Amino acid sequence: MVRAEVEVVVREGESLTQFIEEAVVAAAAWRRVQSEFVTRGEAAIERSKQEGGGQSVDEVMADLQARLDDAKRDELCRPHRAVVGGEHLLELFGCEGRQHQYTVLHSVPTA
Numbered sequence: 001m002v003r004a005e006v007e008v009v010v011r012e013g014e015s016l017t018q019f020i021e022e023a024v025v026a027a028a029a030w031r032r033v034q035s036e037f038v039t040r041g042e043a044a045i046e047r048s049k050q051e052g053g054g055q056s057v058d059e060v061m062a063d064l065q066a067r068l069d070d071a072k073r074d075e076l077c078r079p080h081r082a083v084v085g086g087e088h089l090l091e092l093f094g095c096e097g098r099q100h101q102y103t104v105l106h107s108v109p110t111a
Contacts (some may be wrong), residue, residue: 003016006019006020
């Protein structure tokens with residue numbers, strides 16, 4: 001059953017042996033990358049423990065929330081363009097805690 005599934009994806013001119021060799025080499029490379037990643041992560045954790053550094057979960061979560069809040073505020077303050085009533089192209093500015101500003105960029109005559 002496995003052989004049949006593999007033979008379906010073997011490309012024209014490619015042997016089953018070539019396909020398997022390529023798959024094995026790719027899997028070995030991926031496992032090496034994963035192992036190196038884990039090794040670097042473990043070393044970083046150990047360095048952090050030795051240096052007494054790092055942040056608490058609450059500190060990390062507060063930092064992430066602040067970044068999210070900043071990104072949302074920046075998106076709100078970015079100008080947006082909209083067609084209103086099919087007649088006016090408006091540039092809209094709106095920031096939290098500020099009055100909304102609207103500028104007519106183009107007026108389309110009504111029929």
